[in-house]
Amino acid sequence: MxxxxxxxxxxxxxxxxxxxxxxxxxxxxxxxxxxxxxxxxxxxxxxxxxxxxxxxxxxxxxxxxxxxxLRLSSPADYARVAVDKLIADGARGDDIIRAAAEAHVRTSAIDVTDPTDAVDAQQFLIALALRTTADTWPELKEASRQRHHESIAAFAEFYAYLMEAYGLRMKTPLMVTDFTEAMAAMGEGFAVRAMEGLEHPVYHAAEDDDVPTGEWTLFALGVRALVNEFMTPIDATARMPFADAPVTPETPIAPAP
Missing domain, CATH: 1.10.10 (Arc Repressor Mutant, subunit A)
Structure with missing residues (x-):
């Protein structure tokens, strides 16, 4: 050699x-x-x-x-894997939110069974921790900004895919990148909490609760709130897939053709 x-x-x-x-x-x-x-x-x-x-x-x-x-996979891969089959099966919007949010919570806590996924989750958290110290070196700040922009672009594409599947558009004057930035801030914030050893809150809502029936992570409820505030149906006569009412937990929402 x-x-x-x-x-x-x-x-x-x-x-x-x-x-x-x-x-x-x-x-x-x-x-x-x-x-x-x-x-x-x-x-x-x-x-x-x-x-x-x-x-x-x-x-x-x-x-x-x-x-x-360093990137071991595309930024939005874990979320897409979590929901692709659900979308193909015509799952309700709430089920999509819960599945994607749960995948993020597991990643932040490195609570994954696949060794490759575990390394990917570890890399995400290490990179996030380093980004919180970006002011240490100008080169690190530039790398952090570049990583952020790459992630925003990948997730904006993913959210646009979900919006098309469920017949949604952004409320004016908001854009999908605005929603993506808000999601990133919330998701990274919960990841920092996980690094601090704080347990992620989980709620079990009954039929007579104000929160939709089922198990919800706090992150999932936050995502649901953002979806309802940032998005609206393309068809003005349609109901929001994630609206508080009158959609019920048993109401299926078929993806738009």
Missing amino acids: GRRTGDETRALLLRVGMQMLLERGVSAGVQHIRLQEVLRRAGLTTGAAYRLWADQNDYQRDLAVAMVR
């Missing part, structure tokens, strides 16, 4: 650092990833690193940026 170039060595050491972050979890932070330990794991000498970075702080900055830029 030929001698590694500087770019190849840099990529290797960042890759090893990211693997260590994924192994140790969101609480580790880049400041706990020591360059000497990274070098030992990579089987390289100190000189290999200090030809690329002036010091450990420089390495940790680039490691934070690389971690925020």
Whole structure:
């Protein structure tokens, strides 16, 4: 095998650092990833690193940026997987909300059974934690903004798909990106709560409760409220799929053709 170039060595050491972050979890932070330990794991000498970075702080900055830029899947994949079959089966809007919200809550708590999904959830939370410290380095702030814009674009496309399926449009003068920004703020806020170890509230609504019957996460109820305030049926005579009344838990809402 030929001698590694500087770019190849840099990529290797960042890759090893990211693997260590994924192994140790969101609480580790880049400041706990020591360059000497990274070098030992990579089987390289100190000189290999200090030809690329002036010091450990420089390495940790680039490691934070690389971690925020890392994507193991498309941003909206977990939500789409959670609801695609429900939509095809003509499920009610409330069922769509509950399923997508539950998927997000599980991801935030890394309560997933598939090992690949668990790593993806871990990466999301680590990147989110790093984004909360974006002011540390200009490069990290730029990477954080870029990740945010990518996520907003992906979820806006996903929400537009849901709106078309259920015959909805945005209320004027709002746009789907406005809804997506509000959803992102709420979803990321609940993810931060999960990192703090706070349990996500869950409600079991009975038929005589004001909340629609069934099990609801607090996030799902928040999503439902946003949908009702941001969206309206394209057909003015139609009822909202997620309206408080007169739709009942037993009322199926067939997707628009």
